[in-house]
Amino acid sequence: MLASLHIANYVLIDNLDIELAPNFSVITGETGAGKSILLGALGLLIGQRADTSAIAPGKDRCVVEGRFTGFDPEIETVLDRYDLDFDAEECVIRREISAKGKSRAFVNDSPAPLTALRELSDFLIDIHSQHKNLLLGDSYFQLNVLDIYSGKPELSDAYRTAYRAYMTKKKQLEELRAAVAAADSERDYLQFRYEQLENAHLLSGEETQLQEEQQRLTHALDIKRELSRSYALMSDDEQGLLLGLHRADDALASIEKYYPDASAYRQRLQEMRIEMGDIASDLGRRADDLSYEPERLAEITERLDLIHSLLHRYGADTTQALIAIRDELGERLASITAGADDIARLEGDVRALHQDVLARAAELTAERLRSAEAVEEALSRTLSLLGMPQVRFSAAV
Incomplete structure (x- = not known):
C-alpha cells in the first residue's frame, strides 16, 4: 500500500x-x-x-x-x-x-x-x-485468484521456488559454458606456449651456471696457459718457489745449532712448503684436466640462446620466472579440462531441476483447471442471483 x-x-x-x-x-x-x-x-x-x-x-x-x-x-x-x-x-x-x-x-x-x-x-x-x-485484465492477478480460490496457494509457491532454483542453475551453466568456450578458443595457443616451455626442460638458476661454464670454455686456452705458468713458477727445478723454500730451509739448518731461532723459521718454512706444494699440485692437475671443448661450448651457446629467446618472448628475467609461467599455463589448461567436467555435472543438475519444475507445473496447472471450473460455477450462481440467469462465464487456462 x-x-x-x-x-x-x-x-x-x-x-x-x-x-x-x-x-x-x-x-x-x-x-x-x-x-x-x-x-x-x-x-x-x-x-x-x-x-x-x-x-x-x-x-x-x-x-x-x-x-x-x-x-x-x-x-x-x-x-x-x-x-x-x-x-x-x-x-x-x-x-x-x-x-x-x-x-x-x-x-x-x-x-x-x-x-x-x-x-x-x-x-x-x-x-x-x-x-x-x-486488475481484472491482468494475467498475474487472474492466476493469483485461481490459486487462492483453490485453497492450495502453496502449490504456486512451490513452483516459484523450483523455477527460481532451475533458472539459477541454468544461468550458472550458461555462464560456465561461455567461460569454457572463451578459454577453449585460446586452448591451442595456451597448449603451444605450455609445450614450448615444458619441452625446454628449464632448471632454476640454470642460466647463471651456463654463463659461468661458457666463460670458462671460451677462455679455456688462456686459463690452461696461466695455470701451467703458475705451476712452473712454483715447481721449476732451477728457479721455482718450492726450490727456493727448500734452499732457505737448508741455509737455516746449517746455523740452527748455534742460532736457536732458526728452528722456528724452519718450522714456518716447512708449513709454507707443504701449503705451496698442495697449491702447485692442484694447479698442475687443473692445467692437465682443462681442455678446449668446442662441441660443449656450442651446446652451451645454443642452450643460452634458447633461454634468452624464451626470456624475451615471455617478458621474464630469470629461468625461475619462466618456470612459474609454465606452471600457470598448465593450471589454466587443467581448469579448461575441469570446466568440461563441471559442465557435464551442471547439465545433469539442470535436467533434474527442469524435470522438477515440469512436475510442479503440471500439478499447479491441474489444480488451476479444477479451480477455474469452481470459479465458473460460483460466478454463474452469483450472477443469477443478480438477475442474470442466462449468463455463462468461462475461464480458459
Whole structure:
C-alpha cells in the first residue's frame, strides 16, 4: 500500500507531503480541488510518460516520491531482474523531471528504467478510474485468484521456488559454458606456449651456471696457459718457489745449532712448503684436466640462446620466472579440462531441476483447471442471483 507521498513543483503543487493511514484512506474535494493532479503524480510513479508541462511555472524540475509498504514479496523477482536493491519493509520510488526534458527514475535510491516502474506497479498500486479496472485484465492477478480460490496457494509457491532454483542453475551453466568456450578458443595457443616451455626442460638458476661454464670454455686456452705458468713458477727445478723454500730451509739448518731461532723459521718454512706444494699440485692437475671443448661450448651457446629467446618472448628475467609461467599455463589448461567436467555435472543438475519444475507445473496447472471450473460455477450462481440467469462465464487456462 501507499504509505506516504511527497510532491514538489508539480503543476500547481509547490510542496506537499501526505502520510496515509493503514487500510483505507479517502481523499475528497470538489471539482478543481486537485484530486486529478494527485493521480497524475501517482501516474509518474508507475512509469507513465511525462513532459516539461508537469513542472510548476518558474521551477527547474519537479519531484514525486512514494513510499510503499505491505507489498507482495514477489516484488523481489522484479527488483532482481533489474539489479535493484530489495527491502522487505518498504519500497521507495522517486521520479524527477527537469526543465530540460530529462526524466529520471529511482527505486530504493538506485537508478531504474520506466519499464521497471511499470512492472513494480502491479505489486504496489492499482489506480481505478471510470470504465476501467486494471486488475481484472491482468494475467498475474487472474492466476493469483485461481490459486487462492483453490485453497492450495502453496502449490504456486512451490513452483516459484523450483523455477527460481532451475533458472539459477541454468544461468550458472550458461555462464560456465561461455567461460569454457572463451578459454577453449585460446586452448591451442595456451597448449603451444605450455609445450614450448615444458619441452625446454628449464632448471632454476640454470642460466647463471651456463654463463659461468661458457666463460670458462671460451677462455679455456688462456686459463690452461696461466695455470701451467703458475705451476712452473712454483715447481721449476732451477728457479721455482718450492726450490727456493727448500734452499732457505737448508741455509737455516746449517746455523740452527748455534742460532736457536732458526728452528722456528724452519718450522714456518716447512708449513709454507707443504701449503705451496698442495697449491702447485692442484694447479698442475687443473692445467692437465682443462681442455678446449668446442662441441660443449656450442651446446652451451645454443642452450643460452634458447633461454634468452624464451626470456624475451615471455617478458621474464630469470629461468625461475619462466618456470612459474609454465606452471600457470598448465593450471589454466587443467581448469579448461575441469570446466568440461563441471559442465557435464551442471547439465545433469539442470535436467533434474527442469524435470522438477515440469512436475510442479503440471500439478499447479491441474489444480488451476479444477479451480477455474469452481470459479465458473460460483460466478454463474452469483450472477443469477443478480438477475442474470442466462449468463455463462468461462475461464480458459
